[in-house]
Amino acid sequence: MVDAAVLEKLEAGFTKLASSDSKSLLKKHLTREVFDKLKNKKTSFGSTLLDCIQSGIENLDSGFGIYAPDAEAYTVFADIFDPMIEDYHGGFGKDAKHPPRDFGDVSSFVNVDPTGEYVVSTRVRCGRSMEGYPFNPCLTEAQYKEMEEKVSSTLSALDGELKGKFYPLTGMDKAVQQQLIDDHFLFKEGDRFLQAANACRFWPTGRGIYHNDNKTFLVWCNEEDHLRIISMQKGGDLGEVYRRLVTAVNEIEKRVPFSHNDRLGFLTFCPTNLGTTIRASVHIKVPKLAKDYAKLEEVAGKYNLQVRGTSGEHSESIGGIYDISNKRRLGLTEYQAVKEMSDGITELIKIEKSL
Numbered sequence: 001m002v003d004a005a006v007l008e009k010l011e012a013g014f015t016k017l018a019s020s021d022s023k024s025l026l027k028k029h030l031t032r033e034v035f036d037k038l039k040n041k042k043t044s045f046g047s048t049l050l051d052c053i054q055s056g057i058e059n060l061d062s063g064f065g066i067y068a069p070d071a072e073a074y075t076v077f078a079d080i081f082d083p084m085i086e087d088y089h090g091g092f093g094k095d096a097k098h099p100p101r102d103f104g105d106v107s108s109f110v111n112v113d114p115t116g117e118y119v120v121s122t123r124v125r126c127g128r129s130m131e132g133y134p135f136n137p138c139l140t141e142a143q144y145k146e147m148e149e150k151v152s153s154t155l156s157a158l159d160g161e162l163k164g165k166f167y168p169l170t171g172m173d174k175a176v177q178q179q180l181i182d183d184h185f186l187f188k189e190g191d192r193f194l195q196a197a198n199a200c201r202f203w204p205t206g207r208g209i210y211h212n213d214n215k216t217f218l219v220w221c222n223e224e225d226h227l228r229i230i231s232m233q234k235g236g237d238l239g240e241v242y243r244r245l246v247t248a249v250n251e252i253e254k255r256v257p258f259s260h261n262d263r264l265g266f267l268t269f270c271p272t273n274l275g276t277t278i279r280a281s282v283h284i285k286v287p288k289l290a291k292d293y294a295k296l297e298e299v300a301g302k303y304n305l306q307v308r309g310t311s312g313e314h315s316e317s318i319g320g321i322y323d324i325s326n327k328r329r330l331g332l333t334e335y336q337a338v339k340e341m342s343d344g345i346t347e348l349i350k351i352e353k354s355l
């Protein structure tokens with residue numbers, strides 16, 4: 001049974017959200033009927049509906065608004081997760097099944113901007129959750145430490161281009177940390193969406209970053225997901241970036257078992273990342289298209305692309321640089337997710353040239 005204090009917070013939260021002008025998918029899909037059906041449920045970790053929706057209630061400017069405190073939440077609270085997942089990922093219905101992992105022909109991607117006029121840099125990332133551990137809100141401090149140790153020792157075995165070093169956030173010089181953030185290599189600190197979701201407990205314990213010398217291959221440890229595996233570099237050579245990512249993921253997967261679900265693919269804390277977990281992005285300058293931001297978003301949307309600011313999600317554009325990436329990650333293969341970004345960016349550049 002969910003205790004009275006939680007039920008009271010849930011009721012107050014529901015009223016706040018329902019009477020707001022929030023544009024989140026949570027507000028769109030959390031009807032009174034769904035709310036009443038779920039408000040008394042709990043996962044075996046003790047997670048309630050409040051744990052799922054508190055970020056979207058506290059942050060009415062959320063685009064999405066819900067997180068899974070533990071993997072079971074995806075089934076226990078399916079009545080709210082399923083319609084939001086379907087809406088975000090463009091038609092992944094409640095009976096749909098994510099396809100098996102398929103990186104496709106890694107040599108088929110090329111430079112999306114061969115003349116180098118538009119694309120500043122290219123990045124492909126994916127997320128992984130380590131088998132046997134719940135998501136952030138349910139992790140203990142001891143588990144954070146244990147996971148950091150596992151991640152850093154696993155990565156220290158990588159060689160060649162992937163060879164690098166693990167830098168724990170604990171004890172990291174503040175100026176070094178800020179420079180890594182400003183250069184787009186490290187996650188930011190104090191993300192209010194994650195904080196409200198109870199995902200920043202014991203910070204900075206267990207958090208850290210691994211990277212090779214030239215910072216083209218990076219792994220984030222215990223920020224939003226247990227692992228974020230990242231390949232990035234200046235310019236538009238998506239082929240090189242993707243090949244590096246696929247090599248890295250294959251190497252890491254040989255050494256660490258990850259949580260995978262038949263229906264939802266790789267499991268992540270935020271449902272927007274389920275499935276392939278792939279976000280392939282470019283930092284791009286398209287000044288003519290971006291003159292009218294609403295238009296840029298509308299055109300990007302036609303190609304299933306999402307526009308973010310220069311410093312990532314919920315940030316503004318600096319110097320006319322936008323972060324544009326594939327929006328869908330679930331219900332298609334890794335190859336298709338990256339192809340969607342590649343094709344879309346090619347089209348956006350064509351449109352920019354024609355204006």
Ligand code: ADP
Pocket residue numbers: 121122123125181183184185186187228232279281282283308310311312313323
């Ligand atoms: P994520 O991609 O991990 O979901 P964010 O949207 O917060 O999370 O982005 C994380 C960081 O990656 C930010 O600093 C952002 O500027 C940077 N980033 C994203 N795409 C690119 C890119 N194509 N080139 C350089 N930096 C990028």
Ligand code: CIR
Pocket residue numbers: 055061062063064065066193270272273313
């Ligand atoms: C939000 O709802 O805006 C935040 N919780 C972040 C959701 C992830 N966003 C996305 O589009 N991938």
